[in-house]
Amino acid sequence: xxxxxxxxxxxxxxxxxxxxxxxxxxxxxxxxxxxxxxxxxxxxxxxxxxxxxxxxxxxxxxxxxxxxxxxxxxxxxxxxxxxxxxxxxxxxxxxxxxxxxxxxxxxxxxxxxxxxxxxxxxxxxxxxxxxxxxxxxxxxxxxxxxxxxxxxxxxxxxxxxxxxxxxxxxxxxxxxxxxxxxxxxxxxxxxxxxxxxxxxxxxxxxxxxxxx
Numbered sequence: 001x002x003x004x005x006x007x008x009x010x011x012x013x014x015x016x017x018x019x020x021x022x023x024x025x026x027x028x029x030x031x032x033x034x035x036x037x038x039x040x041x042x043x044x045x046x047x048x049x050x051x052x053x054x055x056x057x058x059x060x061x062x063x064x065x066x067x068x069x070x071x072x073x074x075x076x077x078x079x080x081x082x083x084x085x086x087x088x089x090x091x092x093x094x095x096x097x098x099x100x101x102x103x104x105x106x107x108x109x110x111x112x113x114x115x116x117x118x119x120x121x122x123x124x125x126x127x128x129x130x131x132x133x134x135x136x137x138x139x140x141x142x143x144x145x146x147x148x149x150x151x152x153x154x155x156x157x158x159x160x161x162x163x164x165x166x167x168x169x170x171x172x173x174x175x176x177x178x179x180x181x182x183x184x185x186x187x188x189x190x191x192x193x194x195x196x197x198x199x200x201x202x203x204x205x206x207x208x209x210x211x212x
Contacts, residue, residue, distance in 0.1 A: 019190045021143055024152030025097045027104040027183040032151055037106060037182070043145035049134035050127075053119030056135040056177075059168055061107035066167040070179065071101045073163035074156060081158060096197060099156045104181030109164060110139055111174040135177040142180075152185035 006014075041058060049055060061067055078098060085093050101107070112135045114128070124130050143153045161176040195201050 044142035047138040047141040050130040051119030051122030069167035100181040106182035154181040
């Protein structure tokens with residue numbers, strides 16, 4: 001059945017959701033409501049994927065030992081990243097809070113199973129990287145589903161992927177795409193934290209758009 005375009009009010013609310021979908025670093029430690037994570041993951045499963053392959057794998061990290069190993073990887077990688085900056089930029093970097101690993105009640109690793117038989121290889125023979133791209137779309141969909149429910153998500157990228165996959169003891173061919181902190185944010189803001197801190201402002205789409 002043909003689906004007509006959504007109404008103007010819905011489009012405005014959707015655009016508002018996009019504006020308020022922020023990378024959360026500061027979480028309240030209380031658990032989210034029971035069943036809410038399942039709801040968000042069900043929504044994320046609606047994300048598009050190459051060949052309908054759904055190559056994403058969700059690993060909820062509840063145990064203390066793997067959480068500590070991931071936190072240690074972040075601390076090491078963050079210290080190494082700091083060495084790459086000088087002067088005021090280094091001082092500013094040192095003040096940034098770049099993960100909620102110690103506070104977020106939920107840690108969720110999102111990995112790609114590259115050899116998934118689902119989808120029968122359609123669309124990825126010439127561009128195999130579309131498997132990981134597909135996982136990224138699922139992460140984005142989860143992010144929006146969470147924000148719509150008042151839940152915050154923070155993507156921790158300052159990690160060694162090998163440290164994480166070893167800590168989680170996942171199959172050797174699973175590739176880490178995202179390590180997410182999930183929980184209720186301490187506060188909501190529609191301005192990115194890095195913009196508020198003066199690290200980097202957002203730019204207009206016209207600066208990245210061209211016509212050929």
